[in-house]
Amino acid sequence: MVRYKSNKDKQIKQAKKIIDRLFYLIDNADYKLDDELRTRYIRIARKIAMKFRLKLNKEQKLRFCPKCHHYINPLKSKHRVKKSISIKCSNCNHKRIIHLIK
Ligand SMILES: [Zn+2]
Numbered sequence: 001m002v003r004y005k006s007n008k009d010k011q012i013k014q015a016k017k018i019i020d021r022l023f024y025l026i027d028n029a030d031y032k033l034d035d036e037l038r039t040r041y042i043r044i045a046r047k048i049a050m051k052f053r054l055k056l057n058k059e060q061k062l063r064f065c066p067k068c069h070h071y072i073n074p075l076k077s078k079h080r081v082k083k084s085i086s087i088k089c090s091n092c093n094h095k096r097i098i099h100l101i102k
Contacts, residue, residue: 015052019045023060026071038071039064065089066096 022045026038042064049056064071070091078088085098 012052012054015048015054019048019054019056019060023063026063035071035073035076038073039069042069042071062087065092065094067094068092 022041026033026041045056045060046069048054062072068089068091070089072087072089076090078086078090080086083099083101085100087096087098088094089096
């Protein structure tokens with residue numbers, strides 16, 4: 001049995017576990033998920049992260065639109081690759097630009 005320093009540490013550890021699990025389910029769920037359910041999972045994960053002041057990693061942040069927090073479906077959204085990658089949200093048309101060359 002693992003002993004935790006305090007109840008808060010235990011809660012943070014559990015929160016991290018839940019967030020990882022939610023992002024895992026978005027990609028690898030056995031049953032078919034629609035974009036609305038994926039968006040719901042993202043909102044839950046964000047809320048948990050905000051409550052415990054955890055940071056989502058870079059990979060997780062790329063999954064959703066920074067403006068409307070809608071799930072970015074790689075099949076439906078527009079990607080343009082030049083010197084930078086621009087990803088267009090299918091929900092609100094917000095463009096996110098990722099620079100490759102600095
Ligand atoms: Zn959006």
